[in-house]
Amino acid sequence: MDGYGGRRTKAEQDAMTVEIGYALVSAVFAAAVVFGAVGGPALLFDLPRLLSAALLRVGGSLAAVVFVARVVSVLLRFRQADQPSQPGRTSPDS
Numbered sequence: 001m002d003g004y005g006g007r008r009t010k011a012e013q014d015a016m017t018v019e020i021g022y023a024l025v026s027a028v029f030a031a032a033v034v035f036g037a038v039g040g041p042a043l044l045f046d047l048p049r050l051l052s053a054a055l056l057r058v059g060g061s062l063a064a065v066v067f068v069a070r071v072v073s074v075l076l077r078f079r080q081a082d083q084p085s086q087p088g089r090t091s092p093d094s
Contacts, residue, residue, distance in 0.1 A: 016078075023074035027067045035063040 008016070039059025042052040 019075065019078040023071045023078075026074065027070035030070050031063040031067040034066045035059045038062055 037059075039056045041047065042055040042059075047055070
């Protein structure tokens with residue numbers, strides 16, 4: 001894409017599709033790890049009902065936050081990688 005609203009090439013579309021897929025898969029994994037770490041004990045052990053409910057709620061909330069943060073960070077990093085660091089320059093040695 002030329003940066004001025006032009007059409008994307010097939011390679012750019014494919015790269016974006018792969019990056020979106022990576023963002024979603026890695027976010028699901030990170031959210032599952034967070035939920036397992038926080039809410040897992042409530043599912044594995046016989047804890048008091050109030051503590052168990054609190055761990056599950058906090059684990060679910062943190063997992064949702066981690067999911068969104070991971071997707072946003074991956075997609076923003078991909079978007080910034082497409083742009084040259086200095087406007088008008090296309091390669092590091094120019």
